[in-house]
Amino acid sequence: MKQVASVELAHVVKRYGDVIAVNDLSLVIGEGEFFSLLGPSGCGKTTTLRLIGGLETPDSGEVYISGEVVNDRPPYERSSNIVFQNYALFPHLTVNDNIAFGLRLKSRRTPEPEVKKLVAQALELVHLEDFGARRPIQLSGGQQQRVALARALILRPKVLLLDEPLGALDRKLRKAMQKELRRIQQEVNITFVYVTHDQEEAMSMSDRVAVMRNGDFEQIGSPQEIFQSPQTRFTADFMGACNIYSGRVIAADAGEVGCASAGTVQIETETGFTVMSRNNLELSSGAATSFSI
Amino acid sequence: MKVMDVYRLRKSLLRFFRNHPAFGIGAALSPSAFWLLIFTLIPMGIVIYYSFLTRGPWGTVINEFTLDSYRLILDPLFLKIFARSVKLAVLTVVICLLAGYMIAYWIAFYGGKRKNFLLFLVILPFWTSYLVRIYAWIALLSDHGLVNNFLIKIQLIDEPLPLLHNEFAVLVGLVYTYLPFMILPLYASLERLDRSVLEAASDLGATARERFFQVTLPLTKGGMLSGSVLVFAPALGEYLIPELLGGAKAMMIGKFIALKFIGLRHWPLGSTYSLMLLLMTLILLYLYMRVGGGKEAFQEQR
Ligand SMILES: Nc1ncnc2c1ncn2[C@@H]1O[C@H](COP(=O)(O)OP(=O)(O)OP(=O)(O)O)[C@@H](O)[C@H]1O
Ligand SMILES: [Mg+2]
Numbered sequence: 001m002k003q004v005a006s007v008e009l010a011h012v013v014k015r016y017g018d019v020i021a022v023n024d025l026s027l028v029i030g031e032g033e034f035f036s037l038l039g040p041s042g043c044g045k046t047t048t049l050r051l052i053g054g055l056e057t058p059d060s061g062e063v064y065i066s067g068e069v070v071n072d073r074p075p076y077e078r079s080s081n082i083v084f085q086n087y088a089l090f091p092h093l094t095v096n097d098n099i100a101f102g103l104r105l106k107s108r109r110t111p112e113p114e115v116k117k118l119v120a121q122a123l124e125l126v127h128l129e130d131f132g133a134r135r136p137i138q139l140s141g142g143q144q145q146r147v148a149l150a151r152a153l154i155l156r157p158k159v160l161l162l163d164e165p166l167g168a169l170d171r172k173l174r175k176a177m178q179k180e181l182r183r184i185q186q187e188v189n190i191t192f193v194y195v196t197h198d199q200e201e202a203m204s205m206s207d208r209v210a211v212m213r214n215g216d217f218e219q220i221g222s223p224q225e226i227f228q229s230p231q232t233r234f235t236a237d238f239m240g241a242c243n244i245y246s247g248r249v250i251a252a253d254a255g256e257v258g259c260a261s262a263g264t265v266q267i268e269t270e271t272g273f274t275v276m277s278r279n280n281l282e283l284s285s286g287a288a289t290s291f292s293i
Numbered sequence: 294m295k296v297m298d299v300y301r302l303r304k305s306l307l308r309f310f311r312n313h314p315a316f317g318i319g320a321a322l323s324p325s326a327f328w329l330l331i332f333t334l335i336p337m338g339i340v341i342y343y344s345f346l347t348r349g350p351w352g353t354v355i356n357e358f359t360l361d362s363y364r365l366i367l368d369p370l371f372l373k374i375f376a377r378s379v380k381l382a383v384l385t386v387v388i389c390l391l392a393g394y395m396i397a398y399w400i401a402f403y404g405g406k407r408k409n410f411l412l413f414l415v416i417l418p419f420w421t422s423y424l425v426r427i428y429a430w431i432a433l434l435s436d437h438g439l440v441n442n443f444l445i446k447i448q449l450i451d452e453p454l455p456l457l458h459n460e461f462a463v464l465v466g467l468v469y470t471y472l473p474f475m476i477l478p479l480y481a482s483l484e485r486l487d488r489s490v491l492e493a494a495s496d497l498g499a500t501a502r503e504r505f506f507q508v509t510l511p512l513t514k515g516g517m518l519s520g521s522v523l524v525f526a527p528a529l530g531e532y533l534i535p536e537l538l539g540g541a542k543a544m545m546i547g548k549f550i551a552l553k554f555i556g557l558r559h560w561p562l563g564s565t566y567s568l569m570l571l572l573m574t575l576i577l578l579y580l581y582m583r584v585g586g587g588k589e590a591f592q593e594q595r
Pocket of ligand 1: 017040041047
C-alpha cells in the first residue's frame with residue numbers, strides 16, 4: 001500500500017507541570033486516512049490534537065505535517081484545522097461570516113465573489129443552506145457543530161483535527177452526523193484525526209484506531225484488529241469485552257512461520273478450565289495472559 | 294424614615310397596585326423597581342419640580358409656577374462651558390479606553406496568579422479620599438512641584454512648564470480618577486472572553502493582529518461601551534477636579550451649576566441647568582450606543 005505520511009509524531013512528549021499528558025508518542029497517519037484516537041477521559045487525546053494543530057508545543061520530539069517539521073510553526077501557519085469540542089464559533093459573526101473567516105484573512109485574501117461561492121458550497125455540504133444569516137446563538141448544538149465543520153473544511157486543510165465533535169449530541173443525531181462526517185471525509189479526501197471516547201463511534205467510522213491510555217498508545221490498528229484481537233487487557237476492556245479471563249499458556253503451537261493462518265494456544269485459566277485459542281501473538285508456553293470469549 | 298416604615302411603605306404600595314390593576318406598572322413594582330423609585334425617580338422628581346418654581350428674595354424659593362429658568366438655558370456662557378466639559382469628558386474617555394484596554398488586557402491575559410493582586414492595585418486608590426488624591430496632583434504639577442523640579446534638574450527645561458490651572462491639569466485629574474471605572478468592566482469582558490474562540494481564530498489562520506481586531510475587540514465591545522459610560526457621565530459633571538486643578542480658565546459644567554445654587558442662590562435655575570446636563574448626557578450616550586451597536590454588544594456577552 002502506497003502511503004504518504006500526512007501527520008507524523010516522533011517521540012513527542014508534553015508535560016503540564018508534573019502531569020505528563022503525552023508520553024513519548026510516535027505515530028504515522030497516511031494521507032486521506034480517517035484516524036481515530038480512542039481512550040478514556042484524561043488520557044491525552046485533546047493534547048495530542050493540540051500538538052498537531054500547533055496550539056501546544058511539544059517538550060520534546062517532533063511533529064511533522066506532510067513531511068515537514070512544524071514544531072515551531074504557530075497554528076496560523078499550519079495546514080491543519082481543528083474542529084473544537086465546544087465548536088468555538090465566533091458569537092459576533094453570522095454563520096456566513098464564521099465560515100468565511102479564514103478565507104477573508106490576509107494570508108488567503110480570497111476575492112469576495114469567490115468567498116460567497118465557497119461559503120454557499122460549504123453550507124450545502126453540511127446541509128445548512130438556509131441558516132447563513134443566523135448567529136451561532138440561534139442554532140442548535142448539532143447545527144453549530146456543522147458550522148464549525150464547514151468553517152474548517154472550507155480552508156481545505158491537509159489535516160482536519162476533530163475533538164469529540166459529536167460529544168454533545170443525542171444518539172440519533174449522533175448517528176446521522178457520523179454518517180455525514182464519513183461521507184464528507186470521502187468526498188473531500190482530507191486526512192481526519194478524530195478524537196472520541198466512544199468506542200462504537202471509532203469502530204464504525206475509522207480506517208485505523210489508536211487506543212490511548214495515560215498519554216501513550218496501547219494499540220494501533222484497524223477496527224477489526226482492535227476489536228477481534230485486542231493485544232492488552234486494557235484494550236479488550238475498553239472495547240467492551242465483558243468476559244475477560246486470566247490464565248497461563250500451557251501449550252503453544254506457533255504454526256508454520258509465514259503461514260497465513262494463526263497458530264493455536266492452549267490456556268489454563270485461574271479457575272481450572274482449559275481452552276484452545278487461535279492466536280496471532282507470539283505467546284510461549286508458561287506465559288501469563290488474559291483473553292475474552 | 295425608619296427601616297420598618299420603608300418596609301411598610303413598600304408593602305402598602307404593593308397592595309395598592311395589586312388592588313388597582315389599572316395602574317399597569319403594579320406588576321413591575323419588584324424590589325429593584327422600588328429602590329429605583331426611592332433613590333432615583335423621587336429625587337429626580339424633586340429637581341424637575343424645583344426647576345419650575347419662582348425664585349424669591351434672598352435665595353428663597355416661592356411655590357409658584359414659572360418658566361423663567363427655562364428662558365435662560367441658551368445662556369452663551371452655559372453653552373461654552375458645556376462644550377468644554379464635553380470636550381474634556383470625551384478626551385478622558387478616549388485616553389481611559391486606550392490606557393485601560395492595555396492594562397485590562399495585560400492583567401486578564403498575562404496576570405497569571407497575580408490577577409487578583411493586580412486588580413486590587415487598580416482599586417487601591419479608592420481607599421483614600423478622593424480629595425486628598427486630587428490635592429496630591431497639585432503637589433505634582435505646580436510650578437515648584439515634583440514634575441517641574443525634576444525636568445529642571447535634568448536640564449530639559451529652564452522655566453517651569455505651566456502644568457497646573459489649565460485644561461491639561463483637569464484632563465490629567467479626570468483620567469487618573471476615572472481610569473479604574475474603565476479598567477474593571479474591560480477586565481470583566483476580557484476575562485469572560487472564551488479562550489477557545491481565540492484559539493479557533495489562530496487555527497483558522499489569523500495572525501495576532503488580525504485576531505485582536507477581528508475577534509478580541511468586537512467581543513469586548515460590551516466592556517468598552519459600559520466602561521465609556523461609567524467614565525463619561527461622571528467626568529462630564531465633575532465638580533472637584535476642575536475646581537482644584539483647573540482654576541477659572543478651565544471651569545466645567547458641574548462648577549457652573551454649583552455656582553447657580555450656592556453663589557447666585559438661584560435654586561430653580563440650578564435645577565434647570567442640572568436637568569439640561571442630564572438630558573444632554575442621555576442624548577450623547579444614546580447616540581454613542583447607537584453608533585457603537587451597544588444593544589447587540591451587550592446581548593452577545595451572554
Ligand atoms: N492546560 C493544562 N494544564 C494542566 N494539565 C492539563 C492541561 N491540559 C490537560 N492537562 C492534563 O493532561 C492530561 C491529558 O489531558 P487531555 O485534555 O489531553 O485529555 P483527553 O484525553 O482529551 O480527555 P477527555 O476525554 O476528558 O477530553 C490530563 O491528565 C489533564 O489533566
Ligand atoms: Mg479532550
